[in-house]
Amino acid sequence: MNETAELGGVIAEDLSRPGTHVLVIGVSRYQHGIDADAPGRLCVDMRIGNLTSAACSAATVADWLLHRVMLPPLPPLASLRVLLSPVDGELDEMPIDARLRTAPRATRANVQEAMRQFRIACESHRDNHAVVYVAGHGIQVTRAGAVLLLEDFGADTDPMKLYAAIDVEAHRRGLEHDDAARQQCWFADICRERPEIASKYQNLPAGVPCDEFVEGGVDASPMVLAAATGARAYAYKNGRSFFCEALLWALRDGGAATAAADSWQVPFTALYGKLHARVAEIARKHGYEQRVQLGGNCSPGVFHVYDGSPTVDVTIALKPDAAPRTSRLRLRDDSSVVIHECANCWPATTRVDAGIYSVEVVDTAPFANFFKSMLFDPSTPPYTVTLR
Amino acid sequence: MKATLTVNLASDSHLLRTNLPIEIRDARLRLAGTLRGSGSLSLDPGTYRVSAVLGDGREHAEIVVIGEESGTSLTLGKCTVDDALPRQTIPIPASLEERWKRLDPKEGMAAEHDRRSGWRLGRMLRRILEKMFETSRPEPKAAVPLPPPLVLSKCVDAIVHGSTRDQWGFRATGRQIGVARFRASFSRWSVSLPVFVDRCDDEGYFLFNPSERRADAADCVVKSDRSQGRERPLALIAPWRAVASAMQHMLMERQLTHAANVVEAASDLLLYKYQDPVAAALGALVLHRIGRLGEHATWIDNLARDFPWLPDGRIVKAALLSTKAGDDARDEAVELLLSCVKARVLFTDSYSLLLELLRRHQTRPRHAARCGKALETLAAAWPLVEWGLPTFTVREERWL
Numbered sequence: 010m011n012e013t014a015e016l017g018g019v020i021a022e023d024l025s026r027p028g029t030h031v032l033v034i035g036v037s038r039y040q041h042g043i044d045a046d047a048p049g050r051l052c053v054d055m056r057i058g059n060l061t062s063a064a065c066s067a068a069t070v071a072d073w074l075l076h077r078v079m080l081p082p083l084p085p086l087a088s089l090r091v092l093l094s095p096v097d098g099e100l101d102e103m104p105i106d107a108r109l110r111t112a113p114r115a116t117r118a119n120v121q122e123a124m125r126q127f128r129i130a131c132e133s134h135r136d137n138h139a140v141v142y143v144a145g146h147g148i149q150v151t152r153a154g155a156v157l158l159l160e161d162f163g164a165d166t167d168p169m170k171l172y173a174a175i176d177v178e179a180h181r182r183g184l185e186h187d188d189a190a191r192q193q194c195w196f197a198d199i200c201r202e203r204p205e206i207a208s209k210y211q212n213l214p215a216g217v218p219c220d221e222f223v224e225g226g227v228d229a230s231p232m233v234l235a236a237a238t239g240a241r242a243y244a245y246k247n248g249r250s251f252f253c254e255a256l257l258w259a260l261r262d263g264g265a266a267t268a269a270a271d272s273w274q275v276p277f278t279a280l281y282g283k284l285h286a287r288v289a290e291i292a293r294k295h296g297y298e299q300r301v302q303l304g305g306n307c308s309p310g311v312f313h314v315y316d317g318s319p320t321v322d323v324t325i326a327l328k329p330d331a332a333p334r335t336s337r338l339r340l341r342d343d344s345s346v347v348i349h350e351c352a353n354c355w356p357a358t359t360r361v362d363a364g365i366y367s368v369e370v371v372d373t374a375p376f377a378n379f380f381k382s383m384l385f386d387p388s389t390p391p392y393t394v395t396l397r
Numbered sequence: 398m399k400a401t402l403t404v405n406l407a408s409d410s411h412l413l414r415t416n417l418p419i420e421i422r423d424a425r426l427r428l429a430g431t432l433r434g435s436g437s438l439s440l441d442p443g444t445y446r447v448s449a450v451l452g453d454g455r456e457h458a459e460i461v462v463i464g465e466e467s468g469t470s471l472t473l474g475k476c477t478v479d480d481a482l483p484r485q486t487i488p489i490p491a492s493l494e495e496r497w498k499r500l501d502p503k504e505g506m507a508a509e510h511d512r513r514s515g516w517r518l519g520r521m522l523r524r525i526l527e528k529m530f531e532t533s534r535p536e537p538k539a540a541v542p543l544p545p546p547l548v549l550s551k552c553v554d555a556i557v558h559g560s561t562r563d564q565w566g567f568r569a570t571g572r573q574i575g576v577a578r579f580r581a582s583f584s585r586w587s588v589s590l591p592v593f594v595d596r597c598d599d600e601g602y603f604l605f606n607p608s609e610r611r612a613d614a615a616d617c618v619v620k621s622d623r624s625q626g627r628e629r630p631l632a633l634i635a636p637w638r639a640v641a642s643a644m645q646h647m648l649m650e651r652q653l654t655h656a657a658n659v660v661e662a663a664s665d666l667l668l669y670k671y672q673d674p675v676a677a678a679l680g681a682l683v684l685h686r687i688g689r690l691g692e693h694a695t696w697i698d699n700l701a702r703d704f705p706w707l708p709d710g711r712i713v714k715a716a717l718l719s720t721k722a723g724d725d726a727r728d729e730a731v732e733l734l735l736s737c738v739k740a741r742v743l744f745t746d747s748y749s750l751l752l753e754l755l756r757r758h759q760t761r762p763r764h765a766a767r768c769g770k771a772l773e774t775l776a777a778a779w780p781l782v783e784w785g786l787p788t789f790t791v792r793e794e795r796w797l
Contacts, residue, residue, distance in 0.1 A: 150756065152749035152784060178753070179760075226688055226720075238749070238784035268426040281651045298624075300785060306688035307653045318425065343424030343444050365424040365444045365460055382444055382460045386426065 016123045017090040019075060019108045027136035028087020030190065031074050032127045034157065034175075035067020036060070036115045036145030038094045041163040049163035051170060057163060062244035063144040064095035065103060066198055066253035068112075070142045072105040073261050080272070080314040084138055088130050090123050094145075094160040099247075115145070116161045117173040121217045124180060137190035143177055144250065147199030149238045153304025154178020155197040159217075172216035180219045181232055181305055187225030192310045194277065198235040198252045200242050231277055232305035233284065243297050251299060255287035260312070263319030263387040266363070273363075275313040283388060318362045324391035325368065326356040332376055332396045341367040361385055370394050399439040401468035402461065406435050408452055410639030416662035417655075419449040419473065437468075449473055450655040452639060454646030546621045546628040551578040555590050558615040566615025566635070569594050572706045574743050577619060578793070579630045589743045589789040591634045591641070591675045592616040594706075622786070632788040634675070640667060641676030644683060645787055648746075656683045664693075671703070675743065678709040682746045690717050701733065708740040709747040715754055724763070730754065731764045738771045742789050748782065751775070 015022050037060040041049035044059045052058075071091045079085045092115040093100070100110055113119050131139045146162075148171075149155040155177050162173040181195050235252035236242035244250035249257075259265035265275045265283035285301045292299035327336060338357045340349040342364070349359045352372070363386045370379040376396035383392065402421065408414045415434035423429045424444045432438060442465045448458035457474025545562050552567065555575025559566040567575055567590050575590035593616035614637045622631035634642045640663040647656035660680040666672045667680050677700055684690045690697060694717060700707075701714035711733045718730035734754055742748045752775060759768035783790040 150779070151753040152746060153753055176756075179757070182757070226691075229688075239780065239782070240785070268422065268428065270428060278652075278654045281653070285651045301651070302784075303651055303653065303686075306686070308687045308689075309654055362425075364426055365446060367444075382462060384426075384446055384458075384460060 015088070015090065016119055016126060017092045017113050019071070019089040019091050019106075019112070020086065022088040022130060024087065024130060024133040026087075027084045027134040029079060029084050029138040029140065030087055030127060030130040031071075031089045031140045031142075032123065033067050033071040033074070033089070033091045033093075033141075034115045034120060034123075034143045034145070035064035035092075036094045036158065036160050037062065037064040037096045037099055038160055039146065039158070039163065040161050041165075049165050051165075051167075052163035055163075057146050057158065059096045060146065060200060060244070061096060061099060061247045062250050062253075063146075063198070063200070064093045065099050065248065066244070066250045067091070067142060067144045068093055068095075068100055068103060068105050068109050069249055069253055070196075070256065071109055071112075073257060074140060074142075075106055075109070077260075077313065078316060080316055082311065083314055084136060087137070088127075090127055092119055092123055115159050117159050117216060120159055120175055124175070124217060124219075128180075128184060131184055131190040131193075132188050135188065135191055139184065139190040139193040140195075141177070141181075141193070142196040142198065143175075144198040144253070145200070147197070148174075149197075149199065149234065149236075151178070151304075152238050152302060153232060154181070155199045155234060157197070157199060167216075169216060175217040176219065178232060178304065180217075181230060183219040185225075185227050185230050185306065189227055191228045193227060193230040194310075194312055195230065195232045195305060196235075196252075196256065197232060198242060198250050198256075200244070200250075227306065229277060229308040229310035230306040231281070231303060231310075233281065234302040234304060235288070235299070237300045237302045240299065241297075243292055243295070243299055251288055251291045251295075252284075252301070255284050255291060255301075258287055258387075259283045263315065263363070266315060266319045266387060268318070268363075269311075273315040273318050274311050277307065277310045277312055280312055281307070286388075318364070319387050320360050321363050321385045321387055321389060322358065322360055323385050323389070324356055324358050326391065326393045327370070328393050328395045333373060336373045336396075337371050339367075339369040339371070341369065356391070363387065368392075368394065370396065398442070398465050400442055400463050400465060401437050402440050402445070402447070402463055403437040403468060403470040404432055404435060404447055404449075405470070405472045406449060406451065407472050407474050408639070409636070410452065410643075412663055412666070413452050413639055413643055413659070416658070417449050417451065418658060419447060422446045422448075447471060447473060450647065450650075450652050452636070452643035452646060454643070454648070454650035454652055454655075546623075547579045547581050547630055549577060549619075550580050550585065552576075553578075555592050555616075563621040565619045566617070567592055567619070568616045572704075574706065574741050576741060577630070577632075579619070581628045585793050586630050586783070587791050587793055588619060588630050588632050589741060590617050590619070590632055591645075591679075591743060591788055593635075593638060594674055624785075629783055629786060630790060631786055632790070634679075638673055638676060641673055641679055644676065644679050648679075648683065649787055653683065653686055657687045657689070660684060674700070674704045674707055674710075678704075678707055678713070678747070679744060681710065681713040682744060682750070685713055685716055685750070686746075691720070707743065708737040709743050711737055712742070712747045712751050712754070716750055719754055719757065727758065727761070727764075731758050731768065734758070735767060735771055738774055745782065745784060745786060745789050748789050749784075752779075 039057050042052045042058045091112040093112040094115040143157045146158040147155045156174050159173040177197050265279040266273045267279045281303055288299050288301050335353050337352040339347050342348050365384050368381050368383050373396050379394050404419050406414045419432040421430045430438045442463050444462050446460050448456055450456050451474045459471055461471055463469050549565050553576045554573035555567045558568040569592035572594050575592045577588050579586050614635050617634050619630045619632045622629045634645050636642045643659050644656045660683050667677050697714050697717050700710035704710050715730040715733040718726045755768045755772050758764045781792040
């Protein structure tokens with residue numbers, strides 16, 4: 010076990026063997042933001058105010074990462090550092106592990122120290138894995154990376170404008186070398202500033218230092234950004250961000266689960282694709298446009314492994330309206346065994362293991378009976394059987 | 398008792414048809430087999446899902462039931478890219494086509510060597526096309542038609558090759574990145590055009606040989622895109638450039654691994670024979686994004702050196718140099734980056750990479766001043782860049 014004091018450590022750090030090291034930062038409260046009694050000039054200029062979803066989203070992701078079952082080939086959870094700056098009451102009603110409620114605040118000093126310790130942990134074994142999730146206000150200056158503004162950002166006394174900010178992409182690159190965790194995944198759930206304001210700061214270095222000039226590489230180190238450059242990332246008021254919701258759906262609910270030879274997994278490639286589609290879908294549902302963007306080293310890798318096949322909630326509706334409600338639904342598996350049957354149950358709902366099933370709707374006179382093989386996986390939307 | 402499943406991929410491109418990976422999963426969605434391109438495999442009777450990511454960047458899938466008695470065959474996906482692009486509406490005059498066909502390499506060299514005559518050829522072609530536009534314009538109808546969402550206002554270093562109400566085809570006129578300017582109700586844009594520029598021969602001359610390309614097709618197409626809730630010009634590589642088009646669509650659909658597979662499959666044509674330098678630059682960006690640029694270092698050198706009109710190649714080389722130890726490599730990287738600051742890049746990813754690398758080198762005291770100044774120069778365009786579009790597109794100003 011590591012004897013040094015871990016900043017934001019939720020579990021005891023174990024550097025004795027390869028493990029998964031996690032860093033989560035969520036900033037909703039801005040000390041010098043426009044909601045403060047004495048806002049900083051920079052925050053006024055950039056209109057930086059408190060958020061209501063960043064710390065909440067980060068805590069939810071941290072909670073899932075804390076409790077997820079780590080199965081081979083993923084190394085066990087070896088450290089989890091969480092820094093949260095919630096606004097008053099933001100975490101009160103959330104069903105999260107009690108240890109997360111006492112996470113230190115995401116100030117510049119704390120983030121710098123946590124990042125230093127996280128880096129040491131990641132460099133302790135080549136076979137380590139690393140996961141980073143950050144949420145808060147930010148500036149995205151390129152397609153590939155983003156700068157996260159920390160809780161004490163924008164003090165008038167700061168020696169430089171982005172003093173209390175961390176260039177997440179620079180730190181990712183700083184950990185892309187031959188001694189670092191072989192597989193990494195970085196998520197930046199950042200509410201981007203308006204482009205005309207952000208452009209003023211795009212040539213400024215961020216304050217939390219990092220040595221980016223390192224040689225070598227890692228197997229994979231993707232940076233998944235919640236929104237496209239210059240576009241906004243959205244969140245539910247007093248709730249989680251759209252990106253966080255899509256991420257949990259993809260991982261916890263198996264939305265991005267893919268069957269491998271002997272287990273169900275979430276490969277990076279499936280994660281990007283499903284996140285991209287899900288975030289766009291959630292945003293569209295609320296009248297917005299939001300597109301996930303990818304940066305970093307996007308080589309193949311596995312993010313998560315499940316201990317069984319995911320189950321899928323299936324909803325099947327019947328059309329047209331004149332179709333007899335007494336029609337009978339049967340779901341058969343590949344061996345022709347009926348695994349669900351009901352009559353007069355429209356719209357029919359059931360829960361099945363992901364897979365291909367034969368959908369039969371019979372007793373449909375005067376319409377023809379319906380037979381079709383269908384795929385049900387976690388991303389299957391409700392299905393409507395149209396009788397002819 | 399096993400049965401044979403034969404899968405064909407619907408693609409005009411032999412390379413894609415024979416190289417795109419196909420997945421076959423059983424009823425529990427476990428991987429039952431894979432194919433590289435169209436082919437056959439033996440499977441137990443049962444229900445299977447067959448899928449592949451095709452040249453439109455999308456996954457195409459079919460569920461197929463394999464019986465015991467005989468083999469089963471299916472054709473996967475009909476790529477819709479072709480259908481989405483405008484056909485040439487103005488035929489190239491036969492006499493001009495004949496003249497192109499008659500051009501032998503020497504004549505081609507001469508035409509390119511004498512830039513003035515090349516320019517005259519372009520002007521002549523443009524005049525012919527404009528004339529034909531005028532003559533083929535339909536009679537005005539009584540009803541007032543809706544204005545088109547985008548209007549092409551200018552085209553530099555490329556010529557319009559066919560258009561519809563909201564789509565425009567373009568062809569190259571020389572070794573340049575073409576730029577088209579479009580306007581809509583409240584905005585106007587300049588769009589880098591991924592035109593097809595032939596390779597050079599050993600003596601550095603331009604082999605202008607249009608008979609090698611599909612005669613009725615444009616090099617690239619700009620279409621009106623509303624995916625972000627507003628009208629924007631989206632520049633797409635023409636489908637006859639199958640490898641480049643597939644890569645572009647796969648990137649747009651976040652199918653990076655599949656794009657990388659295409660680069661690897663086409664590496665001989667793309668990376669070493671320079672069949673399509675624009676495609677090669679796009680391939681280099683794909684390799685950079687999956688961290689495999691170092692495996693093609695020699696080729697990256699050549700791309701940066703042989704195509705000075707394509708700054709994207711120099712930016713990718715700078716990315717490679719930036720990962721190396723020692724001041725010499727990094728100094729060279731900075732010089733390459735600075736040479737691109739005022740150049741027109743082709744791909745948005747290149748512009749992003751340029752900014753990212755300049756920001757990185759700015760942290761080193763020896764380059765801080767020059768990189769900082771370059772970033773200041775680029776900062777002016779930054780808020781106007783359409784980051785969601787694949788080719789570098791900038792909103793130019795408010796259009797009132």
